[in-house]
Amino acid sequence: MRKIARFIAPALVATLGLSAIAPTIAEAAPRHDVRHGPNREAKVRSDISSLRAKIDRAAARRTISQREAANLRKDTAEIQRLYGTYSRGGLNAREIQTLESRINRVEAALRADHRGPRR
Incomplete structure (x- = not known):
């Protein structure tokens, strides 16, 4: 169980971290039909x-x-x-x-x- 927690915890943190910065990345990207x-x-x-x-x-x-x-x-x-x-x-x-x-x-x-x- 601890081995699974070692892999899942960092993956969960990374996923949450990416989802938090994803909107700011999308806002910074240039749009073609501005x-x-x-x-x-x-x-x-x-x-x-x-x-x-x-x-x-x-x-x-x-x-x-x-x-x-x-x-x-x-x-x-x-x-x-x-x-x-x-x-x-x-x-x-x-x-x-x-x-x-x-x-x-x-x-x-x-x-x-x-x-x-x-x-």
């Missing part, structure tokens, strides 16, 4: 509303035509719809990258339209 916090989502929301304001300002100053403004507003509305679809379960890194890329494209188009045609 959901980003509200700060990152708030920045994307802010970028979208800022983009709308920039388009409205450029249209009001007549630095872009109404047609250009309408096209840029349509693109921004599409980004907003995509954001709504993605944000239902929280945004992951790929979704944020997609949204930021589209926002950057519309901003680049706004800058290009703002400068007017090249001569």
